[in-house]
Amino acid sequence: MNRDLVGYGGNWPDITWPNGARLAVSLVVNFEEGAEQQVSDGDPVTERIGEVISVVPHGRPDPGQAQIFAYGTRAGAWRIAEALRRHQMPATLFVCGRAAERAGSVLAMLAQDGHEVANHGWLWRPHADFERREDETSALERAELAIHDATGQTPRGFFCRGAESPWTRALLAERGYFYTSNGFDDDLPYRDPSGLMVVPYALDTNDMKFFHPNGFVRAEDMVDYVRAALDVLQAESQRGLPRLMNIGFHLRIIGRPGRFAAFEQILEMLSERRDDLWITTRYQIAKAFAESSPCM
Template identity: 50%
Template structure:
């Protein structure tokens, strides 16, 4: 992949989202518990990125770290589904195939609640670790198929943990995905072109993301997260008044903001979005991709 340091520059597309707003907001929930590194799954070591770092050496099972992850599906999931239902909001759940394989009924509950399932890799690992394109292709296909069987919905979107491989985007194009979200480099969707065709890229964000509760220099109080998201929304809304279109992604994890104290941030963020009704469009990533594609096609006629 060739780096593009210019992007749209000053010639940014003029996008008005379906409700007349110029700011699209994508709420993303990660459904990955049970797909992390774990001795229980035959891995050589335990995932170390969690509430606290694993204290078990390689080869020794860490039940505490497993339970930190398990909380997300056992308790956090239901908090998210309930609050989204109350707020009448549809979000995108990034699902790891191994997690869905273990609890297909929970994945189905997500889809039945109206949320979009998307591919988040077979395991909760960077796709940059794949040594060849064919192995990566098989695991993307396997993940898509497992999610489709569990939810009744075939995923059209993709985002892996961390960095994708140099082949990922071409593979997604060949496999007919509607969008790729492994991008941190813009405030609007854009097209990535290759000999295989064009892939629509929906940027993501690591700053408006609850994983910073796990960073030593990140969020501590729930207000740290909700206030930060509020600042982002305020900036984009102000820019929209001057005709600038944008998209903002807000990332959640079942085991992080699914915890009672941090869940206050989720409620506060939803309240902020409600106050901005008409100035922002809250939608699934699939719907954002479809609208952006439709606008692009109309302008090309």
């Protein structure tokens, strides 16, 4: 693997987003519930990461862990959808195929509000696990069909848990995808040799850190962290530097009452600063960047 440790080298492209802002903001809502691995679903293992680390022995069903995930589509999704509507905020949904197949009505409810759907893999697992190109192709196809059946949308973007396989980007380009978000290395999109746009994602301004011991504990922790990131990026954008900010959420995490306050407060913060931001979907960010930097 050839690692690019320089990127733009401080010579940022002179990009103004379509509404005249220099800072684009992408809200991501992950739709994974039902696609996590569960022995009870015939998977070889059960997902360990939840509200607590599972103590059920490997290879045995863990109904408690399954219920923790199910909370996201049974309860959390409805809070999140209502808040996005009320604040008139567009989001990109990172959708796992098996989740779309199992909770299609919930996904349709979210998608009908105009949010973008992106392919998050068939299962909530790293695509780096695939040992054969054919198996990954089948997983992509299966997820695409499930997402389309639930929403009528064909995904133009992709993001998998963990990391891609060596051939993921070539497969995506062959299948007509426009961007991937398996990049954590910049504050701006860039073009991959495959021809795909890379719209970098972020794991720090992300509610998954509520599930990690070095992360957020109170709702205010996430709000304060997101505010600090937004302040820095907004100050840079006011100096003429184009920037992208990512904020990631999960139905089962931010949808819980004790953490939902963070979601509300972050949306309120973005609403107050809306005139200085371009809050939009990842596809629109990728498209605008590609059109502004056709030779990148």
